[in-house]
Amino acid sequence: MAAIELRRLTKVYPGGVKALDALDLVIPDGEFFALLGPSGCGKTTLLRTIAGLETATGGAVVIGERDVTSVQPGGRDIAMVFQDYALFPHMDVTDNVAYPLRIKKVAKAERHRRAGEVAARLGLEHLMDRRPGQLSGGQQQRVALARVMATQAQAFLFDEPLSNLDARLRLEARTFLKKLQRELGVTTVFVTHDQAEALAMADRMAVMEAGVIRQIGTPAEVFQRPANTFVAGFIGSTPMNLLDAVVRGDTLEVAGCAVPVPDSAAGLLADGEKVVYGVRPEYNAYAPKPAEGSSEGALAGKVVIVENLGASHLVTLDVNDVTVQAVVPEGSEPAVGDEGFAAPRRDRALVYRDGELVTR
């Protein structure tokens, strides 16, 4: 068990592409940490640099207080689950799980015993003689996990561990993985491009863009108070409404309507300032009529689209040619063409100045 620390870690690919730009990051011992970001943001490069599969151009990787920047991957005492699981097709489950132990010259009987133990814990005991080709995607994933666990490494690295599973299995595996990590207590870093996955599993997460970490925090922090408009737009199953606004005293002028200044930005805005007003559709209360007969504090518009999300509906309003979305519980969804009002929650709405969150 060990903490992972990155100090001004930089990776520049030949040709000048800067994949990692002087990253500083501390992942404490036992944490389940997610690296989240869009394609090409450098999250996989970061994971591979921690693993030693990519050599850092600058900075240091420290695992368990040992500087491993120039140590070969095999000497870093870490284990990794690859996106395609990387199970050897010519070996059965036992040999696959025991492979790292075989390289470490653990005697055959001992490594088979340990492989059997770990596999039993993951419910694989009846599959020990099968080849990877004879296993389902979910079983293959568990074999890859068993191989990682059998190493008893100080830290685990998962590269998009759920992306090869179908949607339903992915949810099961998500719960399973989180429970397993909690039980093992091994520091684990996982990469994902799926914000829902990161929010659901991680203790803490880093949101990356173009080789830079844009926010580090718990899933709740990142969801409720995105530090900048990039994170705000990236996190959330329905994207946050980010609307141009002008400060008018105690209110903000948004799309021709007036909404109160959110609690988080109260007293921090200058009159006449141009800012961006952000509110999640989930925190945007829709009503067919203005509350208490006045349109004060709400965005008034016309319903353009209604999307069924299952237990709720996503309603898209056209507010003076600005698109505003709100989530409406089932049973009270409006029809397309209706007039409607979306009232943002004051305690959840946010204000961004030059792309950064305005907060105390």
Added chain:
Amino acid sequence: MAQATSPPDLTRETAEPTARRYSVDAAGLGRWRAGAFAAPALLLIAIFLVFPALWVLYLGLTDYRLTGTAAADPKVVGLDNFLSALGEPTFWNSTWLTVQFVLGSAVIGQVGLGFAIAWLLRDKRGPLKRIVEGLVILAWILPSAVVSFLWVALLDADGGTLNALLGTGDYAWLLEHPMLSIIVFNTWRGTAFSMMLYGAALGNVPPSHLESARLAGASGWQQLRDVVFPHIKGHILTNLLLISLWTFNDFTPFMITAGGPDGKSEVLAVHVYKVALQSGQLGYGAAVSTVILLINLVVAVFYLRLLRSKK
């Protein structure tokens, strides 16, 4: 059938499903016309491949000669040619030399060197890779007559390039080491094929498997043993099959050593040429050719068996 909980929206236009018919006879030619299209190719194969092969089988059973009475009126002698070949030390000498030639230049030389080059260049880019590949492929595509002359000039005792480079005076490489000379020559000549085949095969090894082995701490050799070889086993066997057979039947050594000195580099292909065309014993030569064919078949079946038991 499941109950529709909501009737379909009939106001939308529905596209007419286009009917498709599939037939075994995709081109619609019919058996006879299709046969007519294939006939010219089949005829050429019959004339230039099937007939000569059968002719060799027949000749091997006769005392047919290039000149003399047996040329005008060959007699069927049964298995005499085969029996005398099997009792002939020069035949066994040639067989043994051919085995050395195949093992040395094909299995060890071309496969080993070809794989080594492909492995070392696998993630290299730029001029070094292009130059190495270019040189190796150049050796492969030049005409045999040209490269043979180049190698004779290289190894010649009288002012040869190698002697000039090493300062070894007038050492007669081709006379002192005839087998080694043709083995090195054939390795140089044929490595390109194996190199390209392994280059393509190595591209199919999933990088994550190699990385997984590296993370486990596997050494270079362990990565080859546990990841690379199992993945490219089929390619290795196919490669071995092809170049073993090509090398077995290769006649180019004749252009360098002419089988000499004193039969020391007389591989089977050269042996057949000598007995059949230089000594004029066409019947005996045809019998030896048939034996070569049988050996080739055994080698091919052996490899194909291995290939099939891959799983």
